[in-house]
Amino acid sequence: MISIKKLNYFYNVKKLGKRQALADLDLNIEPNTFFTLTGPNGSGKSTLFSILSGLSLAKEGQVAINGLDIVKHQAAIRRLMGVVFQSPALDKHLTLAENFQIHGDLYGMEPSLLKQRLEEDLTWTGLGDRLSEMVGTLSGGMARRVELVKALLHRPKVLLMDEPTNGLDPGGRRDFLDMVDNLRKEREMTILMTSHIFAEAERADKVGILHKGSLLAVGSPQELKNRLGHEMVVIQTSNKEHAQFLQEQLTKKESVKVWIRDGELRVEGADKNTLDELLSHHRDRFNELAIKRPTLEDLFIHITQDKEE
């Protein structure tokens, strides 16, 4: 459904010259897949999104959606796609109904078809009785739902979402992603979502991890986590000094990798001896030690550390 071959993209930065945002990117997304592209800020996610949505033009490489070249068949591709942007693309001076009407007009939808689609979509999003309300009065979570409904009105085959949960509280994020989950069960659609939150990517069928414009890994969340081959030891310390001390001690060991994330010490490759040593010699330096399954973020750190070494 989405095919990207040898895609390169450069930005012109004032006084600094060209800067590469995407480097030789190859990616193939099968039809009806929920694909999440994840990676830290500045990894190239939004650039790729901008190219796929037709807002930026890449001169090096090939991008095709549904077999259509993105440069040669722009109008046809736009009809196939629904887009949810990171920042809201709604007019807050207009009502929900007026915003939907504009979208319908821009996509050449007949008024009767628009009405029918709205009736279908507003039911499952819980927005049915709010059509006459001004967009400016909606909460952030509600506005995101409106964005999603709007993007789906013309029944796209591909849904692109750029960090759609940005700015939402954890509850709002969960609700939004639940809606996306329900959506993919009901409709045949390829979904490409970008997110810098690794935990969000775990809900996808497939995940691509992007770093400095290159794709580091692609696979199902489970496949990717299995790549680490072992579980993680997660240690919670009471202060930073203890965490740093333990990090120094553990790093001395061969095959052990340690990093600190959100105040936790995450240890990869710790064997029984290492655990024994921690418990017998350094027990006073940590509050809690647990063995957990690796996350996608663990994999990301593992790969990027390997690259840097």
Place this chain on the structure above:
Amino acid sequence: MLLGIKSMAKRELVRFFRQGHRVIGSIAQPIIFWLFLGSGFAASFQAPGLEGISYTEYFFPGILLMVVLFSGIFSTITVIEDRNQGLLQGILVAPVHRMAIVFGKVIGAMVIGLLQAFLLMLTIPFLGIDPGISGVLMLILGLVIAALGFTALGFLIAWNMESTSGFHAIMSVFLLPLWMLSGAMFPMAQAPAWLEWVMFLNPVSHALLLIRMPLYHPVTELLSSSQYIQAFIVAILWAIGCLLIALYRVNRTQQSA
């Protein structure tokens, strides 16, 4: 594409009428400007060949032009707001022709200015001028051409600007002098020679003639006046030029290094 144009234009109008302060400001400002300046300069206004015309009357076409110019141009500021709020990207990914974006925005903003001008035209009988039905129609034609050209210019400038304050700054140093040097405030015949040239090269001067002349000359006289025909051609070319450049810029939105 027509549906897209209509939708975009309608949106501009709905937004305008929903913002009460914009409506009041845009109607009150030209009236206050006209009445205050008209009264202030009334005693000192003595232009050769314009005996018997009060400054309020002389200034009236300039005020009409000011309304369509400033209202049209400042309404295009929504292009910058749309971009900053993320609305524009939602429009750019739609399968609508880029021409619909330009025409929709320009027509919407233009109509806002024209509606205000039409309101102001209701004062024509009180000025003691009787242009007749055909004169009023020619006046409307002049207003439409002027509004089209300068609203397209506003769109073009707004498309290339990132902040609304920058847009205001450009408009203040560029548009206001163009309007002042158009003959709207004082007759061209009284200006020094160099200024006369500036006024002649100024497209706003030609737009002004399309508004002033129908108030005093019958249609047959207008169509045989070389001055009017010249002004008409310049204003039309200006409008087409600004629209074409705006279209070119919008089509070049996708960029790559």
